[in-house]
Amino acid sequence: MSAVTIRDVAQAAGVSLSSVSRALNGGKHVSARIARDVAAAADRLGYQPDFTARSLRTRTSGMVGCLVSDIANPLNATIVRAAEARLRDAGYLLVVASTGNDPARERTAAIAFRGRRLDGLLVAPGSNANAKTWRDLGAAGTALVIVDRDPLEEDGDVSWPAVLVDHRAGAMAATRYLIGLGHRRIALLTADAEMRPSRERIAGFQEAFAEAGIDPAGAQLCLQSSPMDFAHGDALALLRDGGLHGSGRPTAIVALGTRILAGVLRAARDSGLSVPDDLSVVSVGDTDLAAVHTPAITALRWSLEDVGRAAAELLLQRLRGDAGQTQNRALLPVDLVLRDSCAPPKTI
Amino acid sequence: MSAVTIRDVAQAAGVSLSSVSRALNGGKHVSARIARDVAAAADRLGYQPDFTARSLRTRTSGMVGCLVSDIANPLNATIVRAAEARLRDAGYLLVVASTGNDPARERTAAIAFRGRRLDGLLVAPGSNANAKTWRDLGAAGTALVIVDRDPLEEDGDVSWPAVLVDHRAGAMAATRYLIGLGHRRIALLTADAEMRPSRERIAGFQEAFAEAGIDPAGAQLCLQSSPMDFAHGDALALLRDGGLHGSGRPTAIVALGTRILAGVLRAARDSGLSVPDDLSVVSVGDTDLAAVHTPAITALRWSLEDVGRAAAELLLQRLRGDAGQTQNRALLPVDLVLRDSCAPPKTI
């Protein structure tokens, strides 16, 4: 067991408990001699500080929580990894929990975190059902950073930190590009509009139509609450039955993530449509599938590493107490990676 | 802050500190009246136990660590998610750390974990450089489960818990299948043989050749220490230059994971080889790419959920103290999922 305590070190160095504590921590108000002796003794005895005891005194734990819907989702996993790396360098441990977007589980996790005195929290709420919980946590001293979700409302003077991805600009860029190629009927297949990313995407998509002065009926929205195999059926219907509301089949599709994209590609194949000749396709998110598919799929890409890193950075800022006037919003760019899946529509 | 302590509850319920503690915990040696009053008071005051303080006394934290090379790797991420779910249900929090297979980082993490008194540890060591560290942790009371890596050597009477995947049987099944189709020159593209999964795979691969009494030179090994874009070059060389050592180009390839598989598929395309007519392909690991590729790729599949769940289960067993004679090894099966990427070779 980690039998060796600060007490043993004090004895071995022939000084008092508090001197050891001071020497081991700041090193302020400690003579060089004692500092040296304590360091030597600690080293010799193999002393390891006990964070549990320290936590009890200082009300800090050196741990940070991370709450996402699903850590196994590659998008989240990459963010978590980047955040963990940054936080680890700063001496923090990362506690993770998947919530499945269940408000009850979010609350349970929040309670468990508070009970362990976690110093901070990265959270991507599944809804705003728990807004109060987050504000309470924040108010109670837990540093809080929202990740790619609607930021908590400003509370008079305080505005809560958040790292946001510019999905709107990304969607606009993709849509503009397709419009520029001559497409007039474009379908956007994405998640339901509950959460910020999809909402912003939809907004950007429609904005691009408005901006171009094109019949907005050509902007066909196809929202999926569960992306599983749904997309395949939806995409088939879209491609075969002449689009939504019979407004004509889309000549281009913007599809979210691996699952939906896969559904679309399969539907295109099943319908005898070839990409990009008969159908242009843009992937939202630069997944493995998009990169290695034949033809390679043009994709909207943003850096998940940057998201994780920025979130960790914002959190550390808070933890260090630099709260005041420093930056507490990050807006990360989305790029359109041009590949081989888009072409002018055959029939304009 | 969580201002309300056990002390407040005691006061509110008009009983002593220790009675509250007893009532809130086991409930043993507590009169029904007190139990009721305490519960009521705790509830009314919104009491939340402080795990930090409890930890200091009990030397347990209600937290479990998880050490993998990379939490963003989908294989690991899924395992972590499953383990987290099970552990959460049992009241534990999961602390994660990516090690990048760096022994030094593994050790740092182990120290950080011990300092926070984590009760248990799921670990997939990147080598056996730290075998001593793990054994020491285990000996010091941390429940330890090895995940899909070489188990720690038995130590006299104690055998350390581990959950293993039967990669050998999987590789054999795939190789047998290809041999049965008529293939005689098969390449295995996998990670280097340092760690158990690859080692076992290679063994199974070669065993299948031996078993069939086929020229073992046909079993071409192509080991990648970094799977990034290497595989593409390697695969190209393999397909163009007539195989390893000029032994003739392989008519089938078994490729590990998304990255290597993607490299192989691209190389096949670049070489003008069509799958499965000119080249059969088997994926090790049933990734999104394998499932949605055209043609769909025959794959070796094992349940990552089961791995995570089994690991958590083994750990909980230990944590509950059921250590003794209960099961402490799990060997999980690998299935061959037949799809459309394999066919008899054109020229036998």
Place this chain on the structure above:
DNA sequence: TTGAAAGCGCTAACAT
């Protein structure tokens, strides 16, 4: 069954 008291390992006043 219940309460009083000690103490887990550490930090932070407070003296000196």
Place this chain on the structure above:
DNA sequence: ATGTTAGCGCTTTCAA
């Protein structure tokens, strides 16, 4: 600059 002391919130002897 250094030592002494008092807790942080909880569990756990030990008496009663």
